Amino acid sequence: MQTNLSEAAKRLPRAEEAESILRNCVHCGFCNATCPTYQIVGDELDGPRGRIYLMKQALEGGEISGSTQMHLDRCLSCRNCETTCPSGVDYHNLLDIGRGFIEQQVPRSPRDRLLRAGLRTVVPRAGLFKALLRAGNAFRPLLPDSLTSHMPREAIPARPRPQVQHARKVLILEGCVQPSLSPNTNAATARVLDRFGISLTPAREAGCCGAVDYHLNAQDAGLDRARRNIDAWWPAIEAGAEAIVQTASGCGAFVKDYGHLLRGDPQYAEKARRVSALAKDLVEVLREQDLEKLAIQTDKRMAFHCPCTLQHAQKLGGAVESVLTRLGFTLTPVPDAHLCCGSAGSYSITQPELSKQLRDNKLNALESGNPEVIVTANIGCQTHLDGANRTPVRHWIEIVDEAMA
Structure with a gap:
C-alpha cells in the first residue's frame, strides 16, 4: 500500500514503523473474514481493512472525525486478523500508533473522559479495586446488572501457598484485579508448581503490567508502569530467576511486548528485551514438566476458552488444551474457537453492547458440548463469561489443583 505520511505524522516517535506496517498491507480483505466486530456490524470500517484505511488517511493528513475514533474504539485488539493475514501486517502496533495520534486530534466527550479516567484510576490499583469490590458485594442487591455482571458470582477463597523454598525459582506477576476477582488462581499455581520443585517469588514492588493505561491511549503512563x-x-532476574510467569494471558501478552515498546529507550531497552524473553505464560512452564507427577484423578468434562491474548498474541493456541488432555481431562469441542469473547481488557465496559453480543455467541459455542465447567487462561475473559450466570467459568489451573491426588 503506497503511503505518504503528513509532516505531523512524520514527527511521531514510531512514524517509520507505522509507514512500514501500512506498506505491508495489500488490502486483500482476508482479515475481515475472521474479525469479530465485522461479523456483527457488517461495516467495512468495523473490520481491520477499513480501520487500516482510516489510520492511513489520518496519518497522511486527511480528515479525522469522531467517526474515525469510534471505529477504532470498536476494535477489540484481539489480533485475530494478524493470525489470518497472509502478508504479516503488524496490525496491533499500527492500531496503537493510530489511536494515540487520533486521540490528540479528536476531543472526547466529558462522559467518555470520565469513564476512561475512572478505569485507569481503579483497575491498576489492586488495593483500591479490592476495597471497591468489597463495598460492591456488600450492596450487591441494590446494584444494577451492568455492575454485578463484572463481579464474581461466588467467593472462592485462596487456599494456602506452599512455604517450602526450592532451588528453582520463578517470578510471578500477581496482577491488578485477579487477586480480588479470583484469589485462588495464583495460590493454585504455586501449589501445582511446588509439585515440580519450583517456587513462586512475588515481586511486591511490581504492579500493573501497564496494558490498561496503554490501551486506553495513555501510552506514556503504560510505559512508565513497564x-x-x-x-x-x-534484582531477582540477576539472582537467577528462571522466568516471569503470568497466569493472565492479557498481562503476559503485554509484558512480552516490553522489549518492542521500549526498544528506543537507551536506559531500558536491553533490560526490557531480557524481561520479554523471560516472560512466560503458565502453560509454557507446565508443558515442559513431567505431568504424571500430578497424579490427576478426574472425570470432569470441560470446555476450554482460549483467550485471544493466548492464541493470537502469544501464539499458544492449543497449548493449554494439550496439557489438559495429557492430564486426563475430557475437553468438549468448541466451534469457532478463534473468535473473541468480547472481554478485551476494558472493552466490556467501554463497548457494552458489542461486548455482550460477542459474549453470548461465545457461550453458545462453549456450551454446545455440554461441559460441566468452562475454563480459560485470562481473568478478563473469566469474569466476563461468568458474568452471564450460565455455566461456571474458572481458571484452568484451579481445576488442575483441585484434581491433584
Missing part, C-alpha cells in the same frame, strides 16, 4: 516493573523484577 519501567517500574522491570526495576522491581531486576
Whole structure:
C-alpha cells in the first residue's frame, strides 16, 4: 500500500514503523473474514481493512472525525486478523500508533473522559479495586446488572501457598484485579508448581503490567508502569530467576511486548528485551514438566476458552488444551474457537453492547458440548463469561489443583 505520511505524522516517535506496517498491507480483505466486530456490524470500517484505511488517511493528513475514533474504539485488539493475514501486517502496533495520534486530534466527550479516567484510576490499583469490590458485594442487591455482571458470582477463597523454598525459582506477576476477582488462581499455581520443585517469588514492588493505561491511549503512563516493573523484577532476574510467569494471558501478552515498546529507550531497552524473553505464560512452564507427577484423578468434562491474548498474541493456541488432555481431562469441542469473547481488557465496559453480543455467541459455542465447567487462561475473559450466570467459568489451573491426588 503506497503511503505518504503528513509532516505531523512524520514527527511521531514510531512514524517509520507505522509507514512500514501500512506498506505491508495489500488490502486483500482476508482479515475481515475472521474479525469479530465485522461479523456483527457488517461495516467495512468495523473490520481491520477499513480501520487500516482510516489510520492511513489520518496519518497522511486527511480528515479525522469522531467517526474515525469510534471505529477504532470498536476494535477489540484481539489480533485475530494478524493470525489470518497472509502478508504479516503488524496490525496491533499500527492500531496503537493510530489511536494515540487520533486521540490528540479528536476531543472526547466529558462522559467518555470520565469513564476512561475512572478505569485507569481503579483497575491498576489492586488495593483500591479490592476495597471497591468489597463495598460492591456488600450492596450487591441494590446494584444494577451492568455492575454485578463484572463481579464474581461466588467467593472462592485462596487456599494456602506452599512455604517450602526450592532451588528453582520463578517470578510471578500477581496482577491488578485477579487477586480480588479470583484469589485462588495464583495460590493454585504455586501449589501445582511446588509439585515440580519450583517456587513462586512475588515481586511486591511490581504492579500493573501497564496494558490498561496503554490501551486506553495513555501510552506514556503504560510505559512508565513497564519501567517500574522491570526495576522491581531486576534484582531477582540477576539472582537467577528462571522466568516471569503470568497466569493472565492479557498481562503476559503485554509484558512480552516490553522489549518492542521500549526498544528506543537507551536506559531500558536491553533490560526490557531480557524481561520479554523471560516472560512466560503458565502453560509454557507446565508443558515442559513431567505431568504424571500430578497424579490427576478426574472425570470432569470441560470446555476450554482460549483467550485471544493466548492464541493470537502469544501464539499458544492449543497449548493449554494439550496439557489438559495429557492430564486426563475430557475437553468438549468448541466451534469457532478463534473468535473473541468480547472481554478485551476494558472493552466490556467501554463497548457494552458489542461486548455482550460477542459474549453470548461465545457461550453458545462453549456450551454446545455440554461441559460441566468452562475454563480459560485470562481473568478478563473469566469474569466476563461468568458474568452471564450460565455455566461456571474458572481458571484452568484451579481445576488442575483441585484434581491433584
